[in-house]
Amino acid sequence: MAESASAKEFDILVLGGGSGGYAAALRAVQLGLTVGLIEKGKLGGTCLHNGCIPTKALLHSAEIADSARESEKYGVKATFDSIDMDAVNKYKDGVIAGKYRGLQGLIKSRGITVIEGAGKLASQTTVDVEGTVYTGKHIILATGSYSRSLPGLEIGGKVITSDQALTMDFVPKKAIILGGGVIGCEFASVWKSFGVDVTIIEALPSLVPNEDASIVKGFERAFKKRGIAFNTGTRFQSVEQNDDGVVVTLEDGKTFEADLMLVAVGRGPVTQDLGYEEAGLTMDRGYVITDERLHTGVGTIYAVGDIVPGLQLAHRGFSQGIFVAEEIGGLKPVVVADLNIPKVTYSDxxxxxxxxxxxxxxxxxxxxxxxxxxxxxxxxxxxxxxxxxxxxxxxxxxxxxxxxxxxxxxxxxxxxxxxxxxxxxxxxxxxxxxxxxxxxxxxxxxxxxxxxxxxxxxxx
Missing domain, CATH: 3.30.390.30 (FAD/NAD-linked reductase, C-terminal dimerisation domain)
Known part of the structure; x- marks a missing residue:
C-alpha cells in the first residue's frame, strides 16, 4: 500500500524492493514488525523485470523454436517459419506483468508500507527519500546490481548490455557476446536457437569458469556441436561501430565482425552516492562489507543481496532477506553460506x-x-x-x-x-x-x- 504522510517511523526500513528487499519485508511483517519498503523503480527489481524472469521466458521461446525445427525426428511433422520478436516480447512481458501484479498484491495484503522514490542513507537510523526522512529502528540495504562494462568501454548504439538485449524487437544475423559466464552463455543459447550466428569472447581460459572442470568440458563440447563459436583465453581490446555493425579487436590482434556486441562481463553493486560511505560502512570496490550475519558493523544496519560480496543470485538475496528479518526478530537463524547455494545456468x-x-x-x-x-x-x-x-x-x-x-x-x-x-x-x-x-x-x-x-x- 502507498505510505501515508504520518507513517515515517518503522521497526525496519528496507532500501530496495528486489528479491532480497521484498523477502525481508514479507518475513518481517510475519514476525509482527512494521516495515517501510523503499523502491525507486518497480517492486521485484532486476530479477523480475530485467533478469531472471525475462531471460527464462526468452529461453523457453528458444526451446520451442528448437522443438519445431527438430519435430520430424520425433515423428511430428511441423514447419518452422521464423521468430516473431513482437510476439516473443508480448509473451515475455505478459509473464512479467502477471508476476508483478501478484507481488504488488502480496505486498499490499501483508500491510507493508511501500515508499516510492529514490532513497539515500542519511544516518544510521534514517533514509531520505527525495526530501522526506524516514526512521527505522533497523535498516536493511538491498539496492541490487547493474550491468557492468569494462573500463573505457561505453555502452550505446550497437554495443548493448542485457538490459537492451531483453527489449530487442529484431533478431540480429550475427552477434558477438563479450563474456562467457552465465549471462553471456544464456543469451548465446537463446540467440543461436533464434538463428543468430553467435561468437562468445571470454578472457579466461574457458566458458563458465566457476564450474567444475568436467562440466565445463562437456558444456563447451555441446556448444560447439550447436554451432556456437567461442574464443577463450584472450582479452578484449576495442570495438568500433560502423553502418554495418561492430568490429571487435582482441589483444592478440584477432578481429570479429557482427551486427552488434552484447557486453556480459558481470554485474556491479548499486551503492554509489547512496550515503553508505558517509554513514561509516566499510566498502570494497563498491560492495558493502558485512560479517557472516550480514551486519555492517554500523548501528543496526544490515545489507543483503548483490551489494554483498559473493554469488549474485536472486535466491541468495531472497534467502539473505529472510535471514536478516529473522535475525532482527530474535530467531537466531542459520547463516546463509554461499558454498551451499545452488546455481543454474539456464542454457541448452x-x-x-x-x-x-x-x-x-x-x-x-x-x-x-x-x-x-x-x-x-x-x-x-x-x-x-x-x-x-x-x-x-x-x-x-x-x-x-x-x-x-x-x-x-x-x-x-x-x-x-x-x-x-x-x-x-x-x-x-x-x-x-x-x-x-x-x-x-x-x-x-x-x-x-x-x-x-x-x-x-x-x-x-
Whole structure:
C-alpha cells in the first residue's frame, strides 16, 4: 500500500524492493514488525523485470523454436517459419506483468508500507527519500546490481548490455557476446536457437569458469556441436561501430565482425552516492562489507543481496532477506553460506551445481581425501527420450559426505532441489543410494550416481 504522510517511523526500513528487499519485508511483517519498503523503480527489481524472469521466458521461446525445427525426428511433422520478436516480447512481458501484479498484491495484503522514490542513507537510523526522512529502528540495504562494462568501454548504439538485449524487437544475423559466464552463455543459447550466428569472447581460459572442470568440458563440447563459436583465453581490446555493425579487436590482434556486441562481463553493486560511505560502512570496490550475519558493523544496519560480496543470485538475496528479518526478530537463524547455494545456468544444455568443485575439494581436503564419480546421461532413459546428453558428477570427502553435485544436460536444473538437500544435509552416498527415484525420470541419474559411489553401480 502507498505510505501515508504520518507513517515515517518503522521497526525496519528496507532500501530496495528486489528479491532480497521484498523477502525481508514479507518475513518481517510475519514476525509482527512494521516495515517501510523503499523502491525507486518497480517492486521485484532486476530479477523480475530485467533478469531472471525475462531471460527464462526468452529461453523457453528458444526451446520451442528448437522443438519445431527438430519435430520430424520425433515423428511430428511441423514447419518452422521464423521468430516473431513482437510476439516473443508480448509473451515475455505478459509473464512479467502477471508476476508483478501478484507481488504488488502480496505486498499490499501483508500491510507493508511501500515508499516510492529514490532513497539515500542519511544516518544510521534514517533514509531520505527525495526530501522526506524516514526512521527505522533497523535498516536493511538491498539496492541490487547493474550491468557492468569494462573500463573505457561505453555502452550505446550497437554495443548493448542485457538490459537492451531483453527489449530487442529484431533478431540480429550475427552477434558477438563479450563474456562467457552465465549471462553471456544464456543469451548465446537463446540467440543461436533464434538463428543468430553467435561468437562468445571470454578472457579466461574457458566458458563458465566457476564450474567444475568436467562440466565445463562437456558444456563447451555441446556448444560447439550447436554451432556456437567461442574464443577463450584472450582479452578484449576495442570495438568500433560502423553502418554495418561492430568490429571487435582482441589483444592478440584477432578481429570479429557482427551486427552488434552484447557486453556480459558481470554485474556491479548499486551503492554509489547512496550515503553508505558517509554513514561509516566499510566498502570494497563498491560492495558493502558485512560479517557472516550480514551486519555492517554500523548501528543496526544490515545489507543483503548483490551489494554483498559473493554469488549474485536472486535466491541468495531472497534467502539473505529472510535471514536478516529473522535475525532482527530474535530467531537466531542459520547463516546463509554461499558454498551451499545452488546455481543454474539456464542454457541448452543447462548446468546445475551446488557445493565444492573437484578442484576446490582437493584444495580443501587434500588429493587423497577426495572421491568423485561421473554418471553419463547416456544411461538414463528419460534423457535419451528427450534427446539430451550430459552427466552427473559427485564430489565426496573420502569416507565422508557428498560435498559437491554438478550436473549437465537439458532440464537438469530441475534436479538441483534434491542435490542441494544432499549437500546441505551432508548426506553420504550410502544414505542416498537406498532412496527410490521414479522411473523413467532424469532424477534417476542422481540416484544412479549415488549408487555407484556407494559401491553398487547398476547402469554405469
Amino acid at each position: 544444455p543447462e548446468i546445475a551445481s551446488v557445493g565444492y568443485t573437484e578442484k576446490a575439494a582437493r584444495e580443501k581436503f587434500g588429493d587423497d581425501r577426495v572421491e568423485t564419480h561421473e554418471y553419463n546421461l547416456a544411461g538414463n532413459g528419460k534423457s535419451t527420450i528427450i534427446g539430451t546428453g550430459g552427466l552427473v558428477k559427485l564430489v565426496r570427502e573420502k569416507d565422508g559426505p557428498i560435498v559437491g553435485v554438478h550436473m549437465l544436460g537439458s532440464r537438469m536444473g530441475e534436479q538441483i532441489g534434491e542435490a542441494q538437500l544432499i549437500v546441505n544435509w551432508e548426506a553420504y552416498p550410502e544414505d542416498v543410494a537406498p532412496l527410490i527415484h521414479a522411473h523413467p525420470t532424469q532424477n534417476e541419474a542422481l540416484g544412479e550416481a549415488h549408487l555407484a559411489l556407494a559401491g553398487k553401480p547398476l547402469h554405469g
